[in-house]
Amino acid sequence: MKKPNKMKILAPLQFARKNAGWALTLVLLLTAIGSYAQSDNNNTGLLLVAVGLVAVVSILVLLVAIYTLQVLKVFVQTEKEKAAKEAGVDVAEEPGLWQRFLKVVNDRAPIEQEEEILLDHNYDGIRELDNHLPPWWKWLFYVTIIFSVVYVLGYHIMDWFPLQEKEYEIEMAAAATAAQERMAANAEAGGFDESQLAYSDDAAILSSGQTLYTRNCVPCHGAEGQGGIGPNLTDNYWLHGGDIKSVYTTIKKGVPDKGMISWEQQFSPEQMRDVATYILSLVGTNPPNPKAPQGELYKTDDGTESAPAEMVSSEEVEE
The missing domain is CATH 1.10.760.10 (Cytochrome c-like domain)
Incomplete structure (x- = not known):
């Protein structure tokens, strides 16, 4: 296995360390601009621009952090392999969190066991595997069933949630009540009637x-x-x-x-x-x-x- 260049591995870390202060300053500046914009309703456009810039900077910082973690992972793995090689021990690569997650949600048969799930028939030499549905698909199907039951019960049987026409009537009644309260408050305060x-x-x-x-x-x-x-x-x-x-x-x-x-x-x-x-x-x-x-x-x-x-x-x- 070719040894990775240590300087290349550490280069992103050095870059992140040198520029972290500038990134933090920019985030604080944009946050201050957003706070200033919030004090004036006429600066809504400025507030949106500031929020957008903060979001972009945050995403960039997150990407740098993810990349840095990947570099650290490679560096640590390299050191492990180096130590194992010196000790004459083989080190099996441990699956990452994402690989473990995919294994759980897909639950595919390992390649070594595919012979056991091969179907007898073939089509022009093409064989099929008798794979079951992946767990994520079955979970999603169960969620849709539960959602449909709750929807029918809530909207059409138990009246837990209002339908569109009923919701319109509720909102109109609330608006009329609010208007009457405003008029009454103005009248009590000697205001405009x-x-x-x-x-x-x-x-x-x-x-x-x-x-x-x-x-x-x-x-x-x-x-x-x-x-x-x-x-x-x-x-x-x-x-x-x-x-x-x-x-x-x-x-x-x-x-x-x-x-x-x-x-x-x-x-x-x-x-x-x-x-x-x-x-x-x-x-x-x-x-x-x-x-x-x-x-x-x-x-x-x-x-x-x-x-x-x-x-x-x-x-x-x-x-």
Whole structure:
């Protein structure tokens, strides 16, 4: 047996020892970046990049560790063989953990015993072995049987787990309960009550709504509400209702079929009210290059077209 070069065997160990500090520094740096990103929701992309880099570095370190262990194993085995040779003793190679695992899960007959399990018939000189199914296959088959029994019992007989329709009903009921609790909490705290929603020309509300609109709504509806990807917000034509409650609901629930997301998770009820109020203040402003009307002409209860929102005073709302 050819003796392995000791320097070649130890080279990966020396490399790992020399560069372990750099690898540890990089891991700590990336971990710090991930911690910083967690402190700001706007840095989600940075957090994902940092996590990805940490994962890559971790995998590389793991591969180096595995390779190092293999090298150590070869080195130890070489030393054993050397000592045995000097002592004049033959050393049988011990199977590794993976080899022992494969032997258990496959349970194949040794080559020396294949003559005992040969079948009598042959096909053009091709003989077959009477091997049994490997244990891993039988275990997997038993697991599928157990899973099917639990599935049928749990979903269709004992009702341990809800089916899709039942799960939908449960989630909808939970969402409705949560919404009622939020409204009750707001009412108790003297906060915003959606049932009492009404337009107001309060300067603070309009200013807040304008800020939120500029930051989130301009890409689809234009800086002046003239429309773009989304509809024109300055005319009296509305796709989902032109009163304050309808506009508020549209902002809250979104229009998924048309690509408008629900803003309920990003905005508080007060912020959605502010945006709805600001949108209604744009009615009748006649910006340049308006998009063609969409939807139905919105009329007030007395049958007239809704007036531009800036002409509606807070006193009229209170009346």
